[in-house]
Amino acid sequence: MPYGVLGPTLAGPAVAAGGARLRALLARLLLDAGRVVPLPRLIDDLYGDTPPAGAVNAVQSNVSRLRREVPIAYDGSGYRLDVEPGEVDVHRFARLATEGRSALRSGDFAAAESRLSEALALWRGEALADVRAAPFAPAAADRLEEQRRQAVEDNIEAQLHLRPSADAVDDLRKLLAAAPLREHTWALLMRSLVAGGRPAEALAAFEEARRVLADELGADPSAELSAVHTAVLRGSLTPGPPRSRLPAQLTSFVERDELARTAESLRSARLVTLVGPGGAGKTRLSLEVAARHPGEACLVELAGTGPDDVPRAVLDALGLRDTGLLDRSAGPDALDRLLAALSTRELLLVLDNCEHLLAAAAALAGRLLGACPGLRVLATSREPLGVTGEVRVPVAGLPTEAGMRLFTERGAAAAGFALAAADEAAVRQIVRTLDGLPLALELAAARLPVLPVDELARRVGDRFRVLSRGSSTAAVRHRTLWNLVAWSWDLLTTREQLLAQRFTVFRGGAGLDAIEQVCGLGDDTLDALGGLVGKSLIERDGSRYRMLSTIRAFCAAQGPPPSEDHALFFLELARTADAHLRGPDQLTWLDRLDADRDNLHAAVRHGSAEPALRLVAALSFYWWLRGARGEAQALARELLDRVGPVAPPGLAEEHVLCRLNAGLPTPLDAASHPARFLQTLSRPPAQPFLLYLSAFAAGPPESSHEDVVAIQERLRARLRGSPWSEALASIGSGWIALFHGDEAWAGREFARALVGFQALGERWGMMLAQSGLAELATARGDHRAARPPMDEALRLAAELRSQVDLAEMLRSRGEARMLGDDPAGAAGDFSESMALATACGATEVVASSRLGQARLALRRGDHATARGLALSALAECPTGWYTADGVRLTIKLTLGHAAGAAGDRYEAAHWFRQVTAEATGLDATAVTAEAAAALAALNPGPAP
Incomplete structure (x- = not known):
């Protein structure tokens, strides 16, 4: 070879000249001959984790020197050694070793020995012998040494088939000295000793192997090694392991969990079926399992076979040809010949692609397994064979990380x-969009010569157009993604096709009741669904069913889904759940809605105006409890764009709720404010949560204390007959009483609300009441008394997984801890509150928690940090509902105090004046008084 690394580095007929760094650079380029090695990777491989400052210049200088001896190109990102891989010993070795191993598996032992001997002759010593100090070299050398050991083993195995002898015993013992845990090497040693007439030594070798495995791994010998041992004892050992009729693979295999699961199943069962959708990698997985099986294995490809030809396909795959009789009727038929040939044979038979001739494959497998005790069958199909004793191993798409490796x-x-x-x-987006299906990922990777990976990720949603060209050597159904799914579609019955097309209306799966009512197949639904599950077009996950997005896209193209029926079904679900959300079964129904969240949101989007508006109303409380404010706002705004600014007849309340969900936290139109709608109600609203949302939008009334009491009593009278609404009205009354400074009234109202919600078993209302009692204790200055109700409110919020409320509760507890002289506890609460509020889009809680951090900084004298945090909070704080307006005023008050503490009287006065000018409403009274007092104490005079 003109170039080499299997020994000292070669550049031409002689060992490469120059220093160690120059030889290391050449060796590194030789390992990737013909391919670009990016410059950053070169630097890492040559210098390790701490390259010197001039590493780039050093590499460029060495490249210039190397170019005098070898052709090196630069493409703007890295360097490429411009030689054919076949001119480099390591690449020629890899090709020959692969060809030799393939020939060995197919039974061509002479070709195997020829290729492997030629491959091993390329080694001139240890790989990378003169550049081992380079950071990349040790790992690369270990990898190459492992490949050499494998080639030596394969060559000895081929020679044992051709010329059984003990000639390889010394070589095998050398291999075992370096790698004593290689069980296949021990098996070859035993075979070689038996071939040389030394069976006693073979048995001693087994005992030595058993001891090494027990000492090093605590494991027993493998099935292969145990089988060789048994054969030696019986005197029936053949020179080499049984032949396997498996095709050589042209690409690498990404390890997956199903591999070990299938191998384990084959140890205890005689029929294992890999079941999964097209493109999931069932064939490749079966070949990997068969290749690692200790005995003989044979692949039977059934994709192009007819139902009557299955036995003959197995005969052909096993190499059991017809005897040449002109009249075939005069000899045994194919099944009889198979039974005779396999009756005493140990064999793993791989029946690939059984789905289109399921009955014939099942009949043959059942007959063979019953008559041939040494036979095992590994089948691949999109549905099970249905034979007694069959073990099914589901094969789905690859997990994200494995899919990324494959791509x-x-x-x-x-x-x-x-x-x-x-x-x-x-x-990662490509893998998830394509459901991790190996074939789809391979088709996507084949587009990389044309599309950059980010552009491919953008386009891959249109999967059938983008993934329209695959390997020209693949089966027709595997050349495009469309063909792949069409193969499965054509195997369905008419009713199964209709259900598959209608099932595409669901998002995130569906339960059986939804499928039966939405898809409209009546009594045929269950049978059709069973067929689709059996044929791997729909997956069952517990009590729910789902369809891979790739299959969904194909089935959706077959006809329009029943969108209106879907919207009406999930409207009824939302209404039923909403009633239960205000009672003791709250948690159960929250989980029920969570399971169909995608379906509920899809129903809002594709339902007509009436069911969509009613859905938004029914989901309002659920969205609040789950902190889904951003999703609710987006859905409501989309719907309002469709419906318009005027409520359709009979949907006034639903339209108001839609506007509330769409408008928060942005200001609402005063002329059509929800408060006006509430004043027209003479009865409890159909959706009681309207009271809560409208209160946030409208803010507290600015009437006198007496008028407010009268207003609240009139509201309570209109709400009679709705215990939940009455209890919620008491929450509102309690807060209004706090704003007026009437602590006794506030205490009575919060206690009244707590009793009402406890009677209903409704956790969210109890949480609000406990939070109000805690705020009341804080207002009285009794921070110790505030802790028990606040802790109970937090417990309830956590139980509900109500992220917005939990964030607000933590912020409130942080305030109490800060005032109670627990700065560390307060800091933790503010930080956790911000994280939760950020995740669910509650920007006013983010701002108020950051304000709490600013006030903590101010209390410890860190004026600069306090000012920076307060300015950030001011920028984050929204407008449009009264809690945010109060937060904004407190932020400006804090900025004034921070400026005053830093000695900047004029900036402090600027902020205090803003507070006194902007403050309106009862909730701003205390803030205004504090700002006015601080401004008077400053007496800054006119601004300079």
């Missing part, structure tokens, strides 16, 4: 793609 490996082969940190998000 990266195929992309490297197709376009030299190397996964960089900047590409990870795009590759």
Whole structure:
């Protein structure tokens, strides 16, 4: 070879000249001959984690020196050794070793020995022998040494088939000295000893292997090694392991959990079926399982076979040809010949692609397994064979990380793609969009020569158009994603096709009741659904059913889904759940709505105006409890764009709720404010949560104390007959009483609300009442008394997983801890509150928690930090509902105090004047008084 690394580095006929760094650079380029090695990777491989400051210049200088001896190109990102891989010993070795291993598996032992001997002759010593000090070299050398050991083993195995002898015993013992846990090497040693007439030594070798495995791993010998031992004892050992009729693979295999699960199943069962959708990698997985099986294995490809030809396909795969009789009727039929040939044979038979001739494959497997005790069958199908004793191993898409590895490996082969940190998000999106299906990922990677990975991620949603070209050597159904799914579609009955097309209306799956009522197949639904589950087009996950997005896209193209029926079904679900959300079964129904959240939101989007508006109304309380404010706002705004500013007849309340969900936290039109709608109600609203949302939008009334009492009593009278609404009105009355400074009234109202919600078993209302009692204790200055009700409110919020309320409760407890001289506890509460509020889009709680951090900084004398935090809070604080307006005023008050503490009287006065000028309403009274007093104490005079 003109170039080499399997020994001292070669550049031409002689060992490469120059220093160690120059030889290391050449060796590194030789390992990737013909491919670009990016400059940053070169630097890492040559210098390790701490390259010197001039590493780039040093590499460029060494490249210039190397160019005198070898052709090196630069493409703007890295360097490429411009030679054919076949001119480099390591690449020629890899090719020959792969060809030799393939020939060995197919039973061509002479070709195997020829290729493997030629491969091993390329080694001139240890790999990378003269550059081992380079950071990349040890790992690369270990990898190459492992490949050499494998080639030596394969070569000895081929020779044992051709010329059984003990000639390889010394070589095998050398291999075992370096790698004593390689059980296949121990098996070859035993075979070689038996071939040389030394069976006693073979049995001693087994005992030695057993001891090594027990000492090092605590494990017993493998099935292969145990089988060789048994054969030696019986005197029936053949020179080599049984032949396997499996095709050599052209690409790498990404390890997956199903591999070990399938191998384990085959140890205890004689029929295992890999079941999954098209493109999930069932065939490749079956071949990997078969290749690692200790005995003989044979692949039977049934994709192009007719139902009557299955036995003959197995005969052909096993190499059991017809005897040449002109009249076939004069000899045994194919099944009889199979039974005779396999009756005493140990064999793993892989029946691939059984779905289109299920009955014939099942009949043959059942007959063979009953008559041939040494036979095991591994089948691949989109539905089970249905034979007694069958073990099913579901094969789905790859997990995200494994899918990313597969895409990266195929992309490297197709376009030299190397996964960089900047590409990870795009590759992750591609894997998730394509459901992790290996075939789809391979088709996507094949597009990398044309599309950059970020553009591919953007386009892959249109999967059938983008993934329309695959390997020309693949089966027709595997050349495009459309063909792949169409193969499954064509195997369905008419009713199954209709259900699959209608099922596409669901998002995130569905329960059986939804499928039966929405898809409209009546009594046929269950049978059709069973067929789709059996044929891997729909997956069952507990009590729910789902469809992979790739299959969904194909089925949706077959006809329009029943969108209105879907919207009406989930409207009824939302109404039923909403009633239970205000009672003791609250948690159960929250989980029920969570399971169908995607369906509920899809129903809002594609339902007509009436069911969509009613859905928004029914979901308002659920959205609040789950902190889904951003989703609610987006859905409500989309719906208002469709419906318009005027409520359709009979939907006034629903339209107001939609505007409330769409408008918060932005200001609402005063002329059509929800408060006006509430004044027209003579009865409790159909959706009681309207009271709460409208109160946030309208803010507290600014009437006198007596008038407010009268207003609240009139409201309570209109709400009679709705215990939940009455209890909620008491919450509102309690807060209004606090704003008026009437602590006795506030205490009575919060206690009244707590009793009402406890009678209903409604956790959210109890949480509000406990929070009000805690605020009341804080207002009285009794911070110790505030802790028990606040802790109970927090417990209830956590139980509900109500993220907005939990964030607000934590912020409130942080305030109490700060005033109670617990700065560390307060800081923790403010930080956790901000994280929760940020996640659910509650910007006013983010702002108020950051304000709490600013006030903590001010209390410890850190004026600069306090000012920075308060300014950030001011920028974050929204407008449009009264809690946010109060937060905004307190932020400006804090900015004034921070400026005053820092000695800047003029900035302090600026903020205090803003507070006194902007403050309106009862809730601003205390803030206004504090700002006025601080401004008077400053007496700053006119601004300079």
